Amino acid sequence: MANVRGVRGTAAALLAAALAVGAAGCSDGDGGPSDAASKAAGVLASATAEAQKKVDEFKAGTDAKSDVRLGDVTKDDGRATVPVTVTNKDSDAKSYLVLVAFKDSGGNRIDTVALNVNDVGGGASKKAEARSHRTLDGDISADIVRALRH
The missing domain is CATH 1.20.5 (Single alpha-helices involved in coiled-coils or other helix-helix interfaces)
Structure with a gap:
């Protein structure tokens, strides 16, 4: 994690x-x-x-949205969670900042989580989890807003 x-x-x-x-x-x-x-x-x-x-602050960060995949959104005590998999396509270890937006059934952004995924080995993948800050009702989806590799 x-x-x-x-x-x-x-x-x-x-x-x-x-x-x-x-x-x-x-x-x-x-x-x-x-x-x-x-x-x-x-x-x-x-x-x-x-x-x-x-x-x-990640001025040296590189757009890495294509390195990040989200799984299916589930709920844990009412809070939305989504598995995040980061695959480092570089040969050296890198860290990632991933912004995940949780949206309601109408597509409205209702929460955003900033997730640090540190020290992903070269050519390797690492799993993490984004969890909403509060209880979210209804059908919830998640999208990657931005992902930076540094």
Whole structure:
């Protein structure tokens, strides 16, 4: 199993902050629901920018989406999980940053997980698992948003 704590923990913290600010906006009495929605949208935009910043830190990373395969989405205590297989086509060991989006039956993105798959040997494959940050209802699918090899 790959180490997912670093970037995934950051993304989870950003999502929690976004939800907390959105909830606080609903109860502060200074504005109506549209004010709260605006605040939540701003925080989510900020969280998205922070996640993009993490991806941008891999300036030397190479697009490796073709090296990554997803299995079937299942649920574990309501949280969506999907097996991830990374195949390193290079001759030297490489590490990967994989962004996996969970989508509802309408194709709407409802959660995104950043997954580090470290030290995949040259010509070898390594398995990991992406797990949603929260309980997801209904039929869930998963897509690779981005994969970088570094």
